[in-house]
Amino acid sequence: MSRTPKVIPFPGADENPLVLRADWLHEGQREVYDSPARFKVVVCGRQWGKTSLAALTCVEEAAVRGGKAWWVSPHYKEGDHAWEILLFLCKDIPGVQVERRPHYRVHFPSGGSVQVHSADNPDSLRGATLSGLVMDEAAKIDRQEEPATAGATR
Numbered sequence: 001m002s003r004t005p006k007v008i009p010f011p012g013a014d015e016n017p018l019v020l021r022a023d024w025l026h027e028g029q030r031e032v033y034d035s036p037a038r039f040k041v042v043v044c045g046r047q048w049g050k051t052s053l054a055a056l057t058c059v060e061e062a063a064v065r066g067g068k069a070w071w072v073s074p075h076y077k078e079g080d081h082a083w084e085i086l087l088f089l090c091k092d093i094p095g096v097q098v099e100r101r102p103h104y105r106v107h108f109p110s111g112g113s114v115q116v117h118s119a120d121n122p123d124s125l126r127g128a129t130l131s132g133l134v135m136d137e138a139a140k141i142d143r144q145e146e147p148a149t150a151g152a153t154r
Contacts, residue, residue, distance in 0.1 A: 071115070
């Protein structure tokens with residue numbers, strides 16, 4: 001298991017690349033993180049680190065590739081913990097803009113963003129083109145809301 005930090009090339013940081021630290025991942029998290037699979041379904045016990053792993057993946061997608069990632073929780077309150085982790089992971093990245101109201105969104109200099117959504121209103125999840133999607137606590141999301149995100153990732 002590699003414990004070296006993952007170096008990610010932020011635009012304009014060629015001489016001194018910023019480091020997105022991934023050395024804190026345990027062996028199971030590292031296996032999921034390093035997997036080339038397009039879709040990843042992680043079903044693990046409590047305190048395994050699913051939220052931290054997914055937040056790291058969202059930040060990398062948005063900050064490095066300029067992608068648009070959504071974090072969807074059954075209710076906004078359940079997204080609070082993910083939001084705190086996202087902010088922690090982004091705190092040392094220059095040029096990051098944080099939007100707390102009306103949306104929980106982080107904008108990166110690469111043009112990418114991570115936004116926390118609630119599945120309370122299925123219509124609010126329609127129409128977006130995403131490069132990353134985390135369905136947190138998916139078992140708690142009503143089945144009627146699933147089609148709203150079906151096919152939303154490329």
